[in-house]
Amino acid sequence: MSLHFTRRRVLLIGGSSLILGGGAVAGAVALTNNTVKADLVVFGGTAAGIVAAVQARRMGRAVVVIEPGTHIGGMTTGGLGNTDVGITASIGGIAGEFYRRIYAKYNRIVLTPTSPMRFTFEPHVAQAVLDDLIREAGVPVYTGHRLRRVHRRGTRIVGVETENGQNFAAPVFIDASYEGDLMARAGVSWVVGRESGSEFDEKLNGFQLATEHQHFPQVSPYRVEGVAASGLLPGISTSVVPNGTGDERIQAYNFRMCLTQAPERIPFPKPSGYDPADYTLLRRLINTGYTGSFFNSIDVGGGKTDSNNDGSFSTDYVGANYTFPTASYAQRDSIKAEHVRYQQGLMWFLANDPDLPPWVRSRTGKWGLAHDEFSASGGWPPQLYVREARRMRSAYVITEHDSLGATNVADSVGMGSYMVDSHICQRVVVDGRVFNEGVVAVPVRQPYPISYRSIVPTASQCTNILVPVCLSATHAAYGSIRMEPVFMVLAQSAATAAMMASDKDLDVQDVDYGLLASRLRADEQILRWPEDAGEVILDSAAPGVTRAGKWSSGTTLPGYYAIDYEHTQNTAGATSSITFVPQLPAPGTYSVYLRWTATPGRASNVPVDILHAGGTAKRTVDQRMSGGEWVSVGAYRFTATKKDAVRIRTNGVNGSVVADAVRFVADKAR
Numbered sequence: 001m002s003l004h005f006t007r008r009r010v011l012l013i014g015g016s017s018l019i020l021g022g023g024a025v026a027g028a029v030a031l032t033n034n035t036v037k038a039d040l041v042v043f044g045g046t047a048a049g050i051v052a053a054v055q056a057r058r059m060g061r062a063v064v065v066i067e068p069g070t071h072i073g074g075m076t077t078g079g080l081g082n083t084d085v086g087i088t089a090s091i092g093g094i095a096g097e098f099y100r101r102i103y104a105k106y107n108r109i110v111l112t113p114t115s116p117m118r119f120t121f122e123p124h125v126a127q128a129v130l131d132d133l134i135r136e137a138g139v140p141v142y143t144g145h146r147l148r149r150v151h152r153r154g155t156r157i158v159g160v161e162t163e164n165g166q167n168f169a170a171p172v173f174i175d176a177s178y179e180g181d182l183m184a185r186a187g188v189s190w191v192v193g194r195e196s197g198s199e200f201d202e203k204l205n206g207f208q209l210a211t212e213h214q215h216f217p218q219v220s221p222y223r224v225e226g227v228a229a230s231g232l233l234p235g236i237s238t239s240v241v242p243n244g245t246g247d248e249r250i251q252a253y254n255f256r257m258c259l260t261q262a263p264e265r266i267p268f269p270k271p272s273g274y275d276p277a278d279y280t281l282l283r284r285l286i287n288t289g290y291t292g293s294f295f296n297s298i299d300v301g302g303g304k305t306d307s308n309n310d311g312s313f314s315t316d317y318v319g320a321n322y323t324f325p326t327a328s329y330a331q332r333d334s335i336k337a338e339h340v341r342y343q344q345g346l347m348w349f350l351a352n353d354p355d356l357p358p359w360v361r362s363r364t365g366k367w368g369l370a371h372d373e374f375s376a377s378g379g380w381p382p383q384l385y386v387r388e389a390r391r392m393r394s395a396y397v398i399t400e401h402d403s404l405g406a407t408n409v410a411d412s413v414g415m416g417s418y419m420v421d422s423h424i425c426q427r428v429v430v431d432g433r434v435f436n437e438g439v440v441a442v443p444v445r446q447p448y449p450i451s452y453r454s455i456v457p458t459a460s461q462c463t464n465i466l467v468p469v470c471l472s473a474t475h476a477a478y479g480s481i482r483m484e485p486v487f488m489v490l491a492q493s494a495a496t497a498a499m500m501a502s503d504k505d506l507d508v509q510d511v512d513y514g515l516l517a518s519r520l521r522a523d524e525q526i527l528r529w530p531e532d533a534g535e536v537i538l539d540s541a542a543p544g545v546t547r548a549g550k551w552s553s554g555t556t557l558p559g560y561y562a563i564d565y566e567h568t569q570n571t572a573g574a575t576s577s578i579t580f581v582p583q584l585p586a587p588g589t590y591s592v593y594l595r596w597t598a599t600p601g602r603a604s605n606v607p608v609d610i611l612h613a614g615g616t617a618k619r620t621v622d623q624r625m626s627g628g629e630w631v632s633v634g635a636y637r638f639t640a641t642k643k644d645a646v647r648i649r650t651n652g653v654n655g656s657v658v659a660d661a662v663r664f665v666a667d668k669a670r
C-alpha cells in the first residue's frame with residue numbers, strides 16, 4: 001500500500017503525527033509489514049531535519065522524518081528567537097528562505113527571492129513557517145518515535161526500529177538530531193567533551209581558565225562562608241588543571257525563555273523540589289553589590305524576548321549535563337526535568353525570595369512567561385538547549401584553524417561565520433575564589449567553508465549516513481558551527497548528497513563533489529566567500545586597511561561589526577583618515593554600506609570618499625544616527641583592483657568619528 005499526499009492534511013497514527021501536504025510524491029512512502037519505506041529517512045525533527053526532508057522532497061524523492069519527542073523545530077521553534085547568525089550573507093538555500101519567510105510573515109508580504117531575511121522572531125511564528133514548509137513539501141513527520149535499534153548489513157544501515165515497534169527503511173539516512181543517537185548506534189566513531197589543546201594544536205580547546213573574566217570577587221565558595229572545612233557549595237569543583245587539558249566536560253545547557261511584561265503574562269512558577277540553597281552563590285554575589293544581569297531580554301517582536309544566560313550566575317545549569325549526550329531516554333528525561341527545576345527555581349528565587357533586595361524582586365517580577373507561547377507546557381519552552389553532545393570523528397575534523405581562517409578546504413558544503421563560542425563548562429575554586437571555567441568568545445574574521453568530509457563518516461564504519469548536526473569537529477570549532485542557520489545549511493547539503501548517492505547506488509563518501517557543488521549552487525547555497533555571496537565585508541582590523549592620524553580601538557558601545565571599532569576625537573586641525581581597500585572577486589557594480597556605533601557626541605558630517613572606476617564620489621554620513629546598521633552610501637562600478645577604496649576622513653567634522661566596517665554587495669546579490 002502506498003500513501004499519496006493531499007494538501008494540508010494531518011493524519012494521526014497512534015501516538016505519532018504524520019503530517020502530509022502539497023501534491024503527489026515521486027516514489028511515494030510505502031507501508032509494508034509495519035515498515036515505512038522511503039528514499040530517505042531523517043532522524044531528528046530539528047529545523048535541520050525538516051530542511052533536509054524538504055530538500056529531498058524538492059528533488060522529487062520520498063522522505064520521512066522521525067522525531068523521538070513531540071516538539072518539531074528544535075531550538076529554532078523552542079525559544080531561540082534571537083538567532084546567532086554571524087555574517088548573514090553567508091546563509092543561503094532553504095535556510096535563507098526560512099528567514100525570508102519569517103520576514104514575509106511579519107510584514108504580511110508575498111515571499112520573493114529578494115525578500116530580506118529576519119533573524120529575530122517569536123516561537124509561534126517560526127513554528128508557522130516550518131509548518132508551511134512541511135505541508136507544502138509533503139513531508140511525513142513521525143513524532144514520539146524513540147530509537148530502539150539500528151539494523152545493518154555490512155557498512156550499510158538497512159533499517160531502524162523505534163521503541164513503539166515501527167520500522168523505517170531507506171537506501172540512505174540522515175542524523176539531524178542534537179545528540180547523534182542514530183550515528184552512534186550505526187557504529188560511527190564519536191567523542192564527547194573537550195580535546196586537549198595539543199591534539200589538534202588548538203589554543204581554545206580543553207580547560208580554559210581566564211582569571212580576569214567571569215569571577216566572583218569576595219564570594220566564598222564554601223557552605224559556611226569563609227570556612228573551607230565546611231566543604232564546597234554544590235556545583236563547584238577543585239579540579240584546576242593547566243589550560244588546554246582535555247576532559248569530558250561540555251558547555252552548560254539551559255532553556256531559552258520567551259518572556260514578556262504584558263499584563264497577561266504567566267508568573268514564574270515555583271517548581272516542585274525548589275531549594276533556595278541552589279542559589280546561595282548568587283545570593284552572596286548580590287550581597288557584594290552585584291547588579292546583574294541575571295538573564296538577558298532580547299526583543300524578538302510582539303513584546304516578547306528570547307531570554308538567555310547572561311552574567312556570572314544565570315540560567316545555565318553548570319555541570320548538570322555531562323552525562324546527557326550518552327544517557328538513555330529515561331535518563332535524559334530526568335536530566336531535562338532537573339534543568340527545568342533549576343531554571344524555574346532561579347526565576348522564582350529572583351522574583352520572590354524575601355531575603356533578596358527589593359530591587360531584585362521588583363526587576364524580575366516585571367517579567368513572566370508569554371501566555372501565547374508553548375501553551376502545552378504552561379509557557380515554558382519544551383526544548384532543552386543542547387549546545388553540544390556527541391561529535392562525529394571522520395576523515396576530516398574541523399578545528400579552530402578552520403574557523404579562524406587558517407585553512408581553506410576544497411569540498412565546501414556550507415559556511416560558518418559565528419564566533420568561536422563556549423558557555424561555562426564548570427565552576428572551580430582558585431585561591432578561595434570562584435571562577436567560571438570554559439568560557440570562550442573569539443570572533444572569526446570572515447565566513448569559512450565546512451568540508452563535506454566532516455558530515456560523512458569514515459567509509460569503513462558506515463556508507464549510507466550523513467551527519468550535518470553532530471558533525472566531525474573539535475569542541476572549539478563546534479562552538480562556532482553549532483548555530484541553527486548553519487545546521488540548516490549543512491542539512492540541505494546532506495540531503496542533496498544523499499539523493500545523489502542513492503540515484504547512482506554510491507556510498508555517500510563517493511559522491512562526485514563537482515556535481516554536488518553544482519547542484520548546491522543551483523539551489524542558492526553559499527559555498528565560497530565571497531565568490532558565491534557576491535559580498536565582501538572589510539573590518540577595520542582586517543588586512544587592507546590603512547590609517548593616517550590617531551585612531552583607537554573601542555568596544556564600549558554595542559552594534560559594531562566583528563571584534564571592535566576604531567574611533568578618533570575631533571581635535572583642532574586634525575586630518576585623520578582610514579582607508580579600506582577591498583579584494584573584490586570581479587569587476588562590476590557594487591552597493592557600498594558603512595557601519596558605525598552612534599552617540600550624540602558623534603559627528604553628523606563625516607566625509608566619505610568612494611574611489612571607483614569613474615573617479616571619486618564624495619559623500620557625508622551622520623554618525624549620530626543609525627548605529628549598528630548597514631547604511632548605504634550608493635552603488636558604484638569597481639575595477640576589482642587596488643584602485644578601489646573607501647576612505648573615511650575627519651576634516652571639518654563636528655564630533656568624534658567611527659570607522660567600523662565597509663560592506664560591498666554585488667548587483668546580483670542585492
